[in-house]
Amino acid sequence: MRVMVTGANGFVGRELVRRLLEAGELRGQPIEALLLLDRELDGQPDDRRLRRHFGSVTDPALLRRALADGIDVVFHLVSIPGGAAEAQYELGYQVNLQASLELLQQLRSRERPPVLVYASSVAVYGCELSARMDEGQAPNPQLSYAAHKLMVETALNDLARRGEVDGRALRLPGIVARPREPNGLRSAFMSDLLHAYAAGDAYTCPVSPQATAWWMSARCCVDNLLHAAELREPGAERVWQLPVLQLSIAQVLDALAAAYGEARREHIAFAPDAALEALFGRYPPLRTPQARALGFRHDGSAAALLRNALDLSPRRSRAAARKGVSA
Incomplete structure (x- = not known):
């Protein structure tokens, strides 16, 4: 089994690589080679199964070299995030x-159609959402990033219909908790809030406590990516909206207070940005019965989201909460 991960050095990519190496197999076969493609691959483990391909995914020759010895499964994660893609249209167009x-x-020129798991985004829906949503919601992209994601979904569906690429696209929600560093994501406040509260740092949240978003931990995201690759009979429809946790900032703060102590709530202030909240703070409840029937899932609860996102065990959570209350 030969597996490739594009964007292998990214937040989700690193967790996916770790899990693939740990499992040692995919689709019932041992992983003989795990091909990593990214501009930088610092910090990846020293493992004989790894094949490192340095460079930009926009280089067709690099892709040809990486795929030259054959490929069975590709996880296509690399992208220029929404805010950065909007500010730098040409870069977003080339990469995304x-x-x-x-x-x-x-991939379609292969003798046997490879499995391609594509990381799409809930951004395809835009910001004019129904009060209650399900998997039949029509896409209405209002960012270039989202438009490009939808275009790739369409191409993937077409090649799956033709039997040339065994494509599977997952519309991902906000994935937390990303490192506290500039990343071009306008939804970065979701991760920044978690890190700040966990560290006891002062933080000014750019959306109101009433703002609602769709949340998922990187651990749960990787679970779903791996599950998508493992599906034997995915059906005719190859684009799936994942189940999500719909939580308000207030609900997340309550879960953080339960984990780390109520006292740290005093360090959180609010300065809502109306435009940002319109884009990322008005997500409604979302029903996903089709995805659930296929075995996809969300973290389960706000408390489980924090445990998964911040590597916080229940025992450590209780200890941190007691410490926070007495601080």
């Missing part, structure tokens, strides 16, 4: 759209 289409084109 052109490179993805080139990858699909190279």
Whole structure:
């Protein structure tokens, strides 16, 4: 089994690589080679199964070299995030759209259709959402990033219909808790809030306590990516909206207070940005019966989300809460 991960050095990519190496197999076969593709691959483990391919996914020759010895499964994670893609249209166009289409084109020439798991985004729905949503919600992208994601979904569905690429696309929600560093994500406040509260740092949240978002931990995200690759009979529809936790900032703060202590809530202030909240703070309840029937899932609860996102065991959570209350 030969597996490739594009964007292997990213937040989700690193967790996926770790889990693949730990499992040692995929689709019932041992992983003989795990191909990592990214501009930088610092900090990846020293493992004989790893094949490192340094460079940009926009380089067709790099893709050809990486795929030259054959491929069975590809996890296509690399992208320019929404805010950065909007500010730098040409870069977003090259990475998010052109490179993805080139990858699909190279994969369709294989003798046996490889499995491609594509990380799409809930951004395809735009910000004019129904009061209650399900998997039938029509896409209405209002960012270039989202438009490009939808275009790749369409191409993937078409090649799956033709039997040329065994494509599976997952619409991902906000994945937490990303490192506290500039990343071009306008939804970065979701992760920043968790890190600040856990560390007891002062933080000014750019959306109100009433703002609602869709949340998922990186651990749960990787569970779903691996499950998508493992599906034997995915059916005709190859684009799935994952189950999500719909939580308000207030609910997340309550869970943080339960884990780390009520006293730290005093360090959190609010300065809502109306435009940002319109884009990322008005997500309604979302029903996903089709995805659930296929075995996809969310973290389960706000408390479980924090445990998964911050590597906080129940015992450590209780200890941290007691410490926070007495601080």
